[in-house]
Amino acid sequence: MKILVSVKRVIDYNAKVRVKADNSDVDLANVKMALNPFCEIAVEEAIRLKEAGVASEVVVVSIGPKTVQEQLRTALALGADRAIQIDTEQMPEPLNVAKLLAKVVEAEQPGLVILGKQSIDSDNNQTGQMLAALTGRPQGTFASAVKVEGDKAVVTREVDGGLRTVELALPAIVTTDLRLNEPRYAKLPDIMKAKKKPLEVKTPTDLGVELKQHIELLKVEAPAARQAGIKVDSVDALVDKLKNEAKVI
Amino acid sequence: MSILLIAEHNNQTLNPTTLSAVTAASQIGGDITLLVAGSNCQAVSDEAAKVAGVSKVLLADAPAYAHSLAENLSLLVKELASDYSHVLAPAGTTAKDFMPRVAALLDVGQVSEIIAVESADTFKRPIYAGNAIATVRSADAIKVITVRASAFDKAVAEGGSASIEPLSQVCEAGTSAFVGEEMVKSERPELTAARVIVSGGRGMGNGDNFALLEKVADKLGAAVGASRAAVDAGFVSNDMQVGQTGKIVAPELYIAVGISGAIQHLAGMKESKVIVAINKDEEAPIFQVADYGLVADLFQVLPELAEKL
Ligand SMILES: Cc1cc2nc3c(=O)[nH]c(=O)nc-3n(C[C@H](O)[C@H](O)[C@H](O)COP(=O)(O)OP(=O)(O)OC[C@H]3O[C@@H](n4cnc5c(N)ncnc54)[C@H](O)[C@@H]3O)c2cc1C
């Protein structure tokens, strides 16, 4: 079985987010970029399935400008076999990403597609579900455990009240939650080897997909700052403030 | 304008996040139809019909919808959607699962987790874990939107008298099946509905020590939450996680104990009305958002606090 993993290049989760002075967007100039944490988990899961003999090949795909090749190389260093970049000027919105991925799925016929549940920049949490809809496949979103049993995937999902397990007919789409696994670090020799692994570049036109804008970004602002509070020096003082000043207890 | 709002429920009662989504819907304007899809969920539709501002309730009662499988729900909502200008749902894990699927079936974009309605097509939503607020406009004929419940007041649950219309069609994709669930049972209020939340982080040391937090929570009638580090370390279950990738809460009082205040945690609680931080490190970033900070050892503070409340 082949596994396709879709990975996104995003701001490093430790980097400070600054809004541009003209409020047009977040300023990403000279900001550290990285593999989206949920995508890192997706890559790790695919590699583990390969190591367990469930998967035969792990293909990673990323959509965006040439810079995304950096994250594809990271995924290759972690153990993916080959990579595909779909070259676009900017990061397209989820429906466009899903349409492009649907074409890759059509061509590659993976048994499983693993995506992150959410990009930590746009916080959309949409792409995997949209891809599942476009390909007519079942989905196991927010996965904290994935088992492949014959022609089925059994996925444990993190839901509001606890955990829920579903059984999906393969081929299926899975999106990762944080506790699915702990990603490994790439070793230096693997980083060197990854440079020689195949990386193919395609365009939306090659795939016959026309990108459309559905959601227009009008403005980006910094959130309202909270008033700095005060320090209290004892439990008594705290209880007093909560009772008599804030009046919340 | 006409709005289809998909209710969140457990087949027995309406989740209060639905009431917040009704408020968002009424800010958009137009007729509001509530869809209750589930199994043996008649009681939910009765409750839904009483919500102020709702003009009609659609009841889709079938085993296919018992466990909110996205494959089935999205087919149903897609069939209904063409009669509406907006499709809304409160952004719990159920809607996060099926709504993007609906959007893709309709060939439209989705606006995730709105926190404000600017006009019928323009909304505000947090991005970058709440470190920036985006204003976005949807160009699609049908607007698919999830609503961050903590950002909207709840609509009045009583007083309405909407008609209830049962739906006969059953949509079943046949590609997925429910196997089982482990739901956490608790006598405490749910995190997203609680007036007071007491949360513990890695500083709690282990799961047993959460008993110290529980004693404080008991005194306040509070829900208990946690940071991801506390969940990852196995102190408490995953459904207690507050943050960018956990639950988003905005109670009247949030008490963070042994939590450093990483941006991913703040993303889930910084809209709380009053924030208290208890941490032994006076440099902890949580103090930058706290109204009242107490620099102290939590193992001394918690028993004393439970006693003095
Ligand atoms: C993609 C991504 C998503 C994430 N999503 C979330 C999320 O949704 N929610 C979330 O919470 N985190 C999330 N995180 C993790 C986040 O970055 C932090 O690692 C996490 O919040 C830290 O938890 P903590 O504050 O409990 O632990 P720490 O940062 O280890 O802090 C522990 C604190 O306890 C204090 N302490 C220790 N002992 C005592 C004592 N005896 N008395 C008083 N104070 C004490 C310490 O001074 C310290 O400040 C996410 C991370 C990533 C990468």
Ligand SMILES: Nc1ncnc2c1ncn2[C@@H]1O[C@H](COP(=O)(O)O)[C@@H](O)[C@H]1O
């Ligand atoms: N530009 C992209 N290239 C590749 N994968 C993407 C891209 N955008 C989103 N994804 C995938 O979709 C997941 C969810 O993203 P989102 O729906 O944007 O929150 C990510 O974790 C990725 O796996």
